[in-house]
Amino acid sequence: MIGRRRKYCSVDCRQRLRRRLDQRTGLLVALNARYASFYFTQRVVVLDVVIGEETAVHSFMYPRSAGLVPAEDFSRMADSLGRLWWDARRRTRRRYLASRSVLAEAVRKRNGRSAVVPLMVCQASVRQGALTCLNIDRESLAGPDLEGRIKRAFRHRAMQCHPDTGGDGEGFRRLRRAYEELLEWAEAPSFILRRGFADKWFYDARRNAWVQPLPGGQAKF
Incomplete structure (x- = not known):
């Protein structure tokens, strides 16, 4: 450097x-x-x-x-x-x-x-907004047990966003939609291969x- x-x-x-x-x-x-x-x-x-x-x-x-x-x-x-x-x-x-x-x-x-x-990199073809909502990074989506990772992330975020724990209803609904979107992707995960540097x-x-x-x-x- x-x-x-x-x-x-x-x-x-x-x-x-x-x-x-x-x-x-x-x-x-x-x-x-x-x-x-x-x-x-x-x-x-x-x-x-x-x-x-x-x-x-x-x-x-x-x-x-x-x-x-x-x-x-x-x-x-x-x-x-x-x-x-x-x-x-x-x-x-x-x-x-x-x-x-x-x-x-x-x-x-x-x-x-x-x-x-650069080496070839593998990028999960999912919306960044859904990842951000559940606080999941793309690297974790390249490993095993995708459904388990997504569910654990949802449970952790739900404890923060649920109205019963001080969150708001709209925020929790966004979280739920992001969770369902990622679960659907995990059923048949797809990736994009490209070259580049971070x-x-x-x-x-x-x-x-x-x-x-x-x-x-x-x-x-």
């Missing part, structure tokens, strides 16, 4: 960051990037890139600017690297030499590919698009 712990941003901040990331995938295409990841702390923004089938990672780190959101800091970094690429392209008339000039600005980490290429953005050249950080607490394969 560089500097302080990784930070997260609001929905609006995340949407703006997604737009800026997707608008600048041309840089990754020019570098022949197979995978990439992006995250930020209070001090730096970090773009890690895997070229082709290499095992090494090229890590670009730029300092954060006071008053700027992560999307703007990323844009400044990507634009700077893009200008470097085009300057080298005009000077050498070779794309691979231009890419080499950009990669020379990165910190090269040997055998770091696994930190940029704490950083992920780029896959096959899609030429970024995937936002996945919700925490998902089983990894």
Whole structure:
């Protein structure tokens, strides 16, 4: 970890960051990037890139600017690297030499590919609101005895939400609906498989698009 712990941003901040990331995938295409990841702390923004089938990672780190959101800091970094690429392209008339000039600005980490290429994660295809209502995390839904876990969670929450114990009727009805929804799902549980990280953005050249950080607490394969 560089500097302080990784930070997260609001929905609006995340949407703006997604737009800026997707608008600048041309840089990754020019570098022949197979995978990439992006995250930020209070001090730096970090773009890690895997070229082709290499095992090494090229890590670009730029300092954060006071008053700027992560999307703007990323844009400044990507634009700077893009200008470097085009300057080298005009000077050498070779794309691979231009890419080499950009990669020379990165910190090269040997055998770091696994930190940029995520494992497949298994996400229960249930509504987040129902999980929140019963205070159940998605990780617990990847284990055995689904019905038992759901029932225990309901009993625990019912003791807090029931009108006889100081709760309100509408809150208890919402809890009951969430409980029934999860029990129905547990009869024939379904899952969604996808790649991604819980704490950083992920780029896959096959899609030429970024995937936002996945919700925490998902089983990894």
